[in-house]
Amino acid sequence: MAESDKVFSGSIPKFYDTLMVPLIFEAYAADMAELAAASSPGAVLETAAGSGVVTRALAPRLGAGARYVVTDLNQPMLDYAASRQGPDSRIEWRQADALHLPFDDASFDVVCCQFGAMFFPDRSAGYAEARRVLKPGGRFVFNVWDRIEENAFADEVTQAVAAVFPHDPPRFLARTPHGYHDVALIREDLSRAGFADIAIQTREKRSRSPSAREVATAYCQGTPLRNEIEARDASLLQRATDRATEAIASRHGEGPVEGKIQAHVIVAAG
Numbered sequence: 181m182a183e184s185d186k187v188f189s190g191s192i193p194k195f196y197d198t199l200m201v202p203l204i205f206e207a208y209a210a211d212m213a214e215l216a217a218a219s220s221p222g223a224v225l226e227t228a229a230g231s232g233v234v235t236r237a238l239a240p241r242l243g244a245g246a247r248y249v250v251t252d253l254n255q256p257m258l259d260y261a262a263s264r265q266g267p268d269s270r271i272e273w274r275q276a277d278a279l280h281l282p283f284d285d286a287s288f289d290v291v292c293c294q295f296g297a298m299f300f301p302d303r304s305a306g307y308a309e310a311r312r313v314l315k316p317g318g319r320f321v322f323n324v325w326d327r328i329e330e331n332a333f334a335d336e337v338t339q340a341v342a343a344v345f346p347h348d349p350p351r352f353l354a355r356t357p358h359g360y361h362d363v364a365l366i367r368e369d370l371s372r373a374g375f376a377d378i379a380i381q382t383r384e385k386r387s388r389s390p391s392a393r394e395v396a397t398a399y400c401q402g403t404p405l406r407n408e409i410e411a412r413d414a415s416l417l418q419r420a421t422d423r424a425t426e427a428i429a430s431r432h433g434e435g436p437v438e439g440k441i442q443a444h445v446i447v448a449a450g
């Protein structure tokens with residue numbers, strides 16, 4: 181993983197939350213909230229919470245006396261999340277690296293993490309840290325994207341942007357968000373972290389947007405793909421976005437567009 185892959189700051193939080201979240205994250209956040217709330221947990225930790233899409237879905241499902249600690253590596257993402265959440269005394273916002281959690285052992289009933297594990301430099305270490313802060317019998321609920329070929333818009337954007345930089349194509353989407361999809365490896369990493377009871381489901385959903393341009397802007401400007409493009413030539417950000425827009429429109433049409441997305445949803449305990 182490149183260093184810039186984990187940098188969600190500058191203009192990214194706003195574009196991420198307004199364009200990426202409705203496009204691909206909201207649908208999985210509803211599932212994540214349902215899974216996390218299923219055991220009526222008294223204490224929940226969310227890691228890699230980003231701009232708070234799961235927080236907004238899960239908080240209403242937790243009990244009045246619950247403790248909900250919401251964390252992310254990048255403070256600008258958390259600031260954005262907090263600004264979108266109404267006052268809620270059950271929620272504590274805290275900047276934290278999922279690999280070095282500032283919490284005591286056995287503090288939480290559930291740890292949840294939506295589309296964050298792909299960014300962990302050492303997945304087993306991140307999972308072991310989640311297990312350390314879980315109470316006995318607690319559950320670690322998380323998800324990761326399936327391979328890029330199963331995620332239409334991400335694949336098309338990656339190919340279109342590659343044409344703008346043919347000698348050094350930006351590969352953020354394939355390398356990081358879609359770079360950790362091997363179910364056997366996920367099981368192995370969880371087992372190495374000490375989890376014994378592991379359930380993995382692959383879930384397909386649809387990604388919808390009012391236009392190809394919104395999809396292209398979301399991926400090119402609301403994710404660390406933007407960092408990669410700007411590092412090559414910041415003046416080409418708009419051209420890369422235009423090429424991605426054309427590629428999506430040519431395949432999915434002018435006007436509203438729709439494409440397949442697919443992810444693995446994992447519950448680990450024991």
Ligand SMILES: C[S@@+](CC[C@H](N)C(=O)[O-])C[C@H]1O[C@@H](n2cnc3c(N)ncnc32)[C@H](O)[C@@H]1O
Pocket residue numbers: 186188201205209227228229230231232233234251252253254257276277278279293294295296299300301
């Ligand atoms: C694709 S976003 C997912 C955000 C959110 N969970 C959602 O569903 O929209 C990945 C998030 O992981 C965070 N992140 C990256 N590395 C991290 C780490 N080591 N510990 C905690 N968060 C991390 C980033 O700041 C970013 O907010």
